[in-house]
Amino acid sequence: MTEAASTSAPAELPRAARWLDRAGPLALRGAFAAYLLLWIALPLAALVAKGLGQGPAAAWEAISDKTALDALRLSITTGLVAAIVNGVVGTAIAWMLVRWEFPGRTAVAWLVDLPLAIPTLVAGILLVALYGPQTWLGGTLEGFGIEIVFAQPGIIMALLFVTLPFVVRTVEPILVELDPAEEEASNTLGATRFQTFTRVLLPPILPAMAAGAVQTFARCVAEFGSVAVVSGNIPRHTLTAPVWIQGEVEAGNPDGAAAVSLVLLALALVLHPLSGVLIRTAGGRRG
Amino acid sequence: MAESRRVRPETPLQRAIAVGVLLYLGAVLVVPLLALAWTAARQAGKVVEGLSQPDAMHALRMSAILAVIAVVVNGTVGVVGGLVLARQRFFGRRVLDSLVDLPMALSPVMIGLAFIALVGRGGWLAPMLDAAGVSVLFNFPGLVVGTVFVTIPFTVREIVLVLDELGDSEEQAAATLGATPWQTFWRVTMPNLRGALEIGVTLTLARSLGEFGAVLVLGGAISQKTQTATTFIHAAMEERQQPAAYGMALILAAISIALLAFLRSRRRAHGQES
Amino acid sequence: MGIQVNHLVKSFGATRVVNDVTFTVNPGELVALLGPSGGGKSTILRIIAGLESSDQGEVWLDNERVDHLHTRDRRIGFVFQHYALFRHMTVADNIAFGLDVRGVPKEKQRKRVGDLLDLMGLSGLDGRLPAQLSGGQRQRVALARALAPEPRLLLLDEPFGAVDAKVREELRRWLRNLHDEFHTTSIFVTHDQEEAFAVSDRVLILNKGRVEQDAAPLDVLDHPATEFVARFVGEVNVLDAVDKDGAVFAGPLSVPVTATGAGKLHVVVRAYDLKFWHAEDGQGIATARRVVPLGDRVRVDAEIDGGVPIFAQFPRRSSLLRGVEPGARLGIEVTHARAWPAP
Numbered sequence A: 001m002t003e004a005a006s007t008s009a010p011a012e013l014p015r016a017a018r019w020l021d022r023a024g025p026l027a028l029r030g031a032f033a034a035y036l037l038l039w040i041a042l043p044l045a046a047l048v049a050k051g052l053g054q055g056p057a058a059a060w061e062a063i064s065d066k067t068a069l070d071a072l073r074l075s076i077t078t079g080l081v082a083a084i085v086n087g088v089v090g091t092a093i094a095w096m097l098v099r100w101e102f103p104g105r106t107a108v109a110w111l112v113d114l115p116l117a118i119p120t121l122v123a124g125i126l127l128v129a130l131y132g133p134q135t136w137l138g139g140t141l142e143g144f145g146i147e148i149v150f151a152q153p154g155i156i157m158a159l160l161f162v163t164l165p166f167v168v169r170t171v172e173p174i175l176v177e178l179d180p181a182e183e184e185a186s187n188t189l190g191a192t193r194f195q196t197f198t199r200v201l202l203p204p205i206l207p208a209m210a211a212g213a214v215q216t217f218a219r220c221v222a223e224f225g226s227v228a229v230v231s232g233n234i235p236r237h238t239l240t241a242p243v244w245i246q247g248e249v250e251a252g253n254p255d256g257a258a259a260v261s262l263v264l265l266a267l268a269l270v271l272h273p274l275s276g277v278l279i280r281t282a283g284g285r286r287g
Numbered sequence B: 001m002a003e004s005r006r007v008r009p010e011t012p013l014q015r016a017i018a019v020g021v022l023l024y025l026g027a028v029l030v031v032p033l034l035a036l037a038w039t040a041a042r043q044a045g046k047v048v049e050g051l052s053q054p055d056a057m058h059a060l061r062m063s064a065i066l067a068v069i070a071v072v073v074n075g076t077v078g079v080v081g082g083l084v085l086a087r088q089r090f091f092g093r094r095v096l097d098s099l100v101d102l103p104m105a106l107s108p109v110m111i112g113l114a115f116i117a118l119v120g121r122g123g124w125l126a127p128m129l130d131a132a133g134v135s136v137l138f139n140f141p142g143l144v145v146g147t148v149f150v151t152i153p154f155t156v157r158e159i160v161l162v163l164d165e166l167g168d169s170e171e172q173a174a175a176t177l178g179a180t181p182w183q184t185f186w187r188v189t190m191p192n193l194r195g196a197l198e199i200g201v202t203l204t205l206a207r208s209l210g211e212f213g214a215v216l217v218l219g220g221a222i223s224q225k226t227q228t229a230t231t232f233i234h235a236a237m238e239e240r241q242q243p244a245a246y247g248m249a250l251i252l253a254a255i256s257i258a259l260l261a262f263l264r265s266r267r268r269a270h271g272q273e274s
Numbered sequence C: 001m002g003i004q005v006n007h008l009v010k011s012f013g014a015t016r017v018v019n020d021v022t023f024t025v026n027p028g029e030l031v032a033l034l035g036p037s038g039g040g041k042s043t044i045l046r047i048i049a050g051l052e053s054s055d056q057g058e059v060w061l062d063n064e065r066v067d068h069l070h071t072r073d074r075r076i077g078f079v080f081q082h083y084a085l086f087r088h089m090t091v092a093d094n095i096a097f098g099l100d101v102r103g104v105p106k107e108k109q110r111k112r113v114g115d116l117l118d119l120m121g122l123s124g125l126d127g128r129l130p131a132q133l134s135g136g137q138r139q140r141v142a143l144a145r146a147l148a149p150e151p152r153l154l155l156l157d158e159p160f161g162a163v164d165a166k167v168r169e170e171l172r173r174w175l176r177n178l179h180d181e182f183h184t185t186s187i188f189v190t191h192d193q194e195e196a197f198a199v200s201d202r203v204l205i206l207n208k209g210r211v212e213q214d215a216a217p218l219d220v221l222d223h224p225a226t227e228f229v230a231r232f233v234g235e236v237n238v239l240d241a242v243d244k245d246g247a248v249f250a251g252p253l254s255v256p257v258t259a260t261g262a263g264k265l266h267v268v269v270r271a272y273d274l275k276f277w278h279a280e281d282g283q284g285i286a287t288a289r290r291v292v293p294l295g296d297r298v299r300v301d302a303e304i305d306g307g308v309p310i311f312a313q314f315p316r317r318s319s320l321l322r323g324v325e326p327g328a329r330l331g332i333e334v335t336h337a338r339a340w341p342a343p
Helices: A015-051 A055-063 A066-099 A105-117 A120-131 A136-143 A152-177 A180-188 A193-222 A225-230 A241-250 A254-285 B012-042 B044-051 B054-087 B093-105 B108-119 B126-132 B140-150 B152-166 B169-176 B181-192 B194-210 B213-219 B229-238 B242-269 C041-049 C091-100 C106-119 C135-147 C165-182 C193-199 C217-222 C227-232
Strands: C003-012 C015-025 C030-034 C056-061 C076-079 C153-157 C186-190 C202-207 C210-215 C236-244 C247-250 C253-255 C264-270 C274-278 C286-294 C297-304 C308-315 C329-334 C338-341
Touching: A015 A254, A015 B054, A015 B093, A015 B108, A015 B140, A015 B152, A055 A066, A055 A254, A066 A105, A066 A152, A066 A193, A066 A241, A066 A254, A066 B012, A105 A152, A105 B012, A105 B194, A105 B242, A120 A136, A120 A152, A120 A225, A120 B012, A120 B194, A120 B229, A120 B242, A152 A193, A152 A225, A152 A254, A152 B012, A180 A193, A193 A241, A193 A254, A193 B093, A225 A241, A225 B229, A241 A254, A241 B108, A241 B213, A254 B093, A254 B108, B012 B044, B012 B242, B044 B054, B044 B242, B054 B093, B054 B140, B054 B152, B054 B181, B054 B194, B054 B229, B054 B242, B093 B152, B108 B140, B108 B213, B140 B152, B140 B194, B140 B213, B152 B181, B152 B194, B169 B181, B169 C076, B181 B194, B194 B229, B194 B242, B213 B229, B229 B242, C003 C041, C015 C041, C015 C202, C015 C210, C030 C041, C030 C193, C041 C076, C041 C153, C041 C186, C076 C135, C091 C106, C091 C135, C106 C135, C135 C153, C135 C165, C165 C193, C186 C193, C193 C217, C202 C217, C202 C227, C210 C217, C210 C227, C227 C236, C227 C264, C227 C338, C236 C253, C236 C308, C247 C264, C253 C329, C274 C308, C286 C308, C297 C329
Parallel strands: C030 C186, C030 C202, C076 C153, C153 C186
Antiparallel strands: C003 C015, C003 C056, C202 C210, C236 C247, C236 C264, C247 C253, C264 C338, C274 C329, C286 C297, C286 C329, C297 C308
C-alpha cells in the first residue's frame, strides 16, 4: 500500500464512472423539468403574451371595462367574505375535530373532506336543487323577497361549500402537534381563559389560519364551476371574473379575456407563494 | 397524543360552538346533498330517461377515458417528479417545487384560455400543430390537455410527502449491499410508495372527473364529441333539462363519495387520519 | 484485507468537518473512531463507504484505490445508526437482499441466511417484519444483512446508539465475539469511550476533523498524546499550574510532572490519580465540600485554598475516606499527572 503515498485529487481517473452514475438522475430531473415547463410555464407565458399582445394600453382598457371591473370587484369581495367566514368556522371545526369528543365526530371529519372530492359544478347544482326558483324552499324564500340562487348569497354559499376544507386542513395538523400541557401550564400560571386563548393558543395557529384564509381567497377568485351554475350570470350584479372570462372567450373576445386573466394570474402568483410561506411559518413554530 | 385527550364539550359556550358548527355544516353541505337526492328521486322517471340518451352515455364515457389518461400520465410523472423533488438537490428545485402546485391556484377557465393562446390561431405552437395535422381545440386532445394540466400536482405531492418522511437511509443501505439504482428503485423505494400512489391516483381521478372550466373552454362541449359529464350537466341546465342534469350530478356525487371513502380508508391505513 | 485512508478532506459549506485525516486499518483489525459529536467520525465512515464524496484524499482497499467506485461496487458492509432495515421485507428477505441483487442462486441464499440467523440468535424470526422486532434484534438483523454478502470491510455507524443501556452492553460483548470469530476488518464509530475501549483493538480519537491520537485503548488512557485526549478520556481535573525552577505547582498543590521549562501549564489529573485524606492537625491545603456516593465508589469534591475546585474518586470502603466530610481540611497528593503548556 505504499504507492498510496501519492496525493493526487481523487477525481482524476474516475470521471467517466461517476458521470454514468449522475446521468440517470440528471435525465430524470431534465425530463421532469421539461414536462413542467411545457405543460405549465409555456401556456401561461402564451397567456401573458396574448393579454399584452395589443399593447399594455389595450390590456388596461379591457380590464377597466365597466363589466370586467365589476366582475373583478365581485370576485374579490365575495372571496374576502368567504375567507373571513372560513377563517373562523374552519378553525372552530379543526378545534372540534382535534380536541373534542362528540357524537358524529367521524361524520364531521367526512363532511369536511367532501368538497375536495365533489366536482365544483355539482356543488352548484346542489344549491340550485335546494334554493332554485322551482323548489319548495326557493319558492318560499322568494315569497319573502329573499333571493339566493342567481343572486350574491348563492355565490357566497357556493364558495363556502367549495372552500370549506381549506382552513380546517391547514389548522388541524398544527393543533394536533400543540401539546395540551401548554394550556395547562398557562392555567397553573394563573392566566384567565381569555388570556390562555389569546396568548398561548392563538399565536401558534394564527399563521395556519392565515394560510388557509389565503388559500380560500385564492380559490374563490379562481372559482368557476359552482359559481357558473348558481350566479345566473347577470352582468354587473352576479358575474364573477372567471365567469366573465369564459363568456368573453365564448363571445369571441379572447384578447379581452386574456387581459383580465392577467389580473387573476398576478393574484395567483402572489397568493400561492404567500400561502406557502405562511404554511412553512406555521410548521416552523411546531419546533 | 392529542388523540387520547379529546374531551366532551362541557361549558355552555363550547356547546354553543359545537351546535353552531354542526348546523353550519348541515346547511352548507348536508341539506343541499339531500335536496339533490330528493329532487332526483321525485323525478326518477325523467332522470332515467335523460341519462339514457346517447349524449349522456357518451359524456360519461368521455369523462372516464380522460380520467384514465390523467391517472396514467400524472401517476408516472408523479413518481418521477416526486423522486426528483424529494431526493435531488439542484439549482432551480424550489422553482419546480412551486410550479408543480401552481395548477391548484389557477382558475380552470384561465388554464383553458392559456392553452387557446398557445395552440389557437396565432399561438406559438399553432404552426407546428397545423403542420402535423393535429387539431387540439374543440377536439379530444384539448380535453386531454385541460384534464392533465389540472391534475399534475396530486400524485407528486403525495409521493414527495412520503419520500421525505421515509428518508433515504434504506436506499443507502441498498447501495452498500450492491444494488443498482434500478434494483433499489423497484425493490426498496417503490414498495414504500404504494400507499402514496393509491392516494395520489384517487385524488387525480376525483379531480379529473370533476374538471369543468378547462374542458368547457378547450373542448367547447360539443354533444357526443367533446362533452364530458360536467359539461353535459352544464348544457342540460342551460337547456332546462333539469332532471338529466340532476341525475348526472348525482352520479358524479356518488362516485366522488365512493372515492372519498376509499381515500379515507387508505389515509387511515397509512396513519394520516384526520 | 486492509484499508488505508490518506489525507482525507471534506467540507460542508464553510465548515471543514474532515481535515487531513490519514490512517490505516490492518487486515482483521477492529478499530474504533471515537470523538465528540460533530467531530467528523461519521463523515469519514460515509466517505469510505462511498455514501459521501471527499473533497481531497484517497481511500485504498486491499491495495485498490476505490474513490471512483460507486458504493455498490466497493463490497463494503455498512450498519446504519438507525438500522435502515427495509421495512416492507421480512427478516430473511432483508438479509438475503445483498445476495439477491448480485444474482446469487436462491438455494445458496437460503443457506447463507439460515447460517446467519443461527449465528445471530435470530432463528425463528425469519418471517417477521422489522417493525415486529425489538431494538436489539433489529440491530442484529442489520449486522447479519451487512455480513451476508461477505464484505471485505465492515463499517458500523454508532451501532449501539439506539438501544437501551442493558442491551447495549450485551451487544458490545457479542460484537467482539463475532469479530474474533470472523476477523472481518471493521471500523466503528462511537462517541462513547467505554464502548470504544470495550470492543476495539485500536482507538482513533477525532476532534474537529483531525486525528488526535491513534493507539491501543490502554495507551490512550495512560499516554494521552494531546491535552484534548487527556481531557476527553476519563474523568479529569484540569488545573492551571506554573513551573518554578523545575518544580510544578498548582497553587499550594505540588504536581509530579517532569519540568517543562514552559512557565504556565495546564495540568490534567484523573480522578483516580489523586489521594485525599483528612488532615487532623488542621493543616492541609484544601477543604472538602461534598461527598457523593456513586454506588461502589465515592466522589469527593473539594476546594484547594485559593478557590480552585478539584475532585477525586475512591472505592467505597477506602481507608482514605475516614474523616472526610464536608468542611474537613484535606491533604492532597497527586500520584500521576500530565502537563501541557498553557496556550
